[in-house]
Amino acid sequence: MTDVLKTKAELRAARLAARDAIPPVERIEKSLLIASHGAEAISLDAGAIVSGFLPIRSEVDVRPLMAHLRNRSARLCVPVILDKKTIVFRELVRGGELVPGVFGTFGPGPDAAELEPQVMLVPLSAFDAGGHRIGYGGGYYDRAIHRLQQKGLNPTLIGIAFDCQEVASVPVEPHDIRLDAVLTESGYRPFEDMGRAQIG
Numbered sequence: 001m002t003d004v005l006k007t008k009a010e011l012r013a014a015r016l017a018a019r020d021a022i023p024p025v026e027r028i029e030k031s032l033l034i035a036s037h038g039a040e041a042i043s044l045d046a047g048a049i050v051s052g053f054l055p056i057r058s059e060v061d062v063r064p065l066m067a068h069l070r071n072r073s074a075r076l077c078v079p080v081i082l083d084k085k086t087i088v089f090r091e092l093v094r095g096g097e098l099v100p101g102v103f104g105t106f107g108p109g110p111d112a113a114e115l116e117p118q119v120m121l122v123p124l125s126a127f128d129a130g131g132h133r134i135g136y137g138g139g140y141y142d143r144a145i146h147r148l149q150q151k152g153l154n155p156t157l158i159g160i161a162f163d164c165q166e167v168a169s170v171p172v173e174p175h176d177i178r179l180d181a182v183l184t185e186s187g188y189r190p191f192e193d194m195g196r197a198q199i200g
Contacts, residue, residue: 004171011167012134015126018164020058027058030162030185035064041181041188042069042158044119050074051089051117053160056104060160062121066092077115079140080107087140088114116148119156122179127159131178131191132170145177156180158188 090112
């Protein structure tokens with residue numbers, strides 16, 4: 001297990017360094033391409049709840065895509081870290097106040113409604129062609145998705161990344177949950193449903 005964690009840490013560091021190396025202007029252009037591909041590929045029911053995220057560091061800026069989905073009547077929410085193990089998804093409303101969180105994040109305050117996403121735009125550090133992802137090492141999303149699944153919910157998981165974050169293979173641990181698709185500047189790539197890993 002230590003080898004798996006070591007390999008993940010090495011892949012995470014290398015792919016985040018590659019992402020950091022994208023010039024800011026190029027990152028904006030790639031983010032707009034990602035929004036364009038996502039707008040065409042993501043189908044939603046009216047009023048569907050979509051979780052996005054407000055970008056930090058060199059992450060893809062998914063706000064243009066989120067704005068497009070909102071215009072198609074989606075209800076938007078973003079993750080807010082409550083403690084060392086838990087994130088909740090608070091509704092993001094037009095003109096709503098954002099408060100500082102941990103790791104340089106911002107999000108809606110405690111007065112905002114907590115929602116259960118049906119479609120999740122998932123940040124990541126690395127991914128492979130099998131739909132496996134490496135997050136940032138905290139396990140927040142895996143636990144949040146597991147919590148939704150325990151309630152009988154099965155959100156569509158769409159990884160958000162730049163092409164440079166793809167790796168040949170991600171080592172898989174029992175608690176890891178596969179993505180349904182990944183969205184990069186090259187387009188929207190759905191993965192075959194081979195059954196997601198479940199937390200035991």
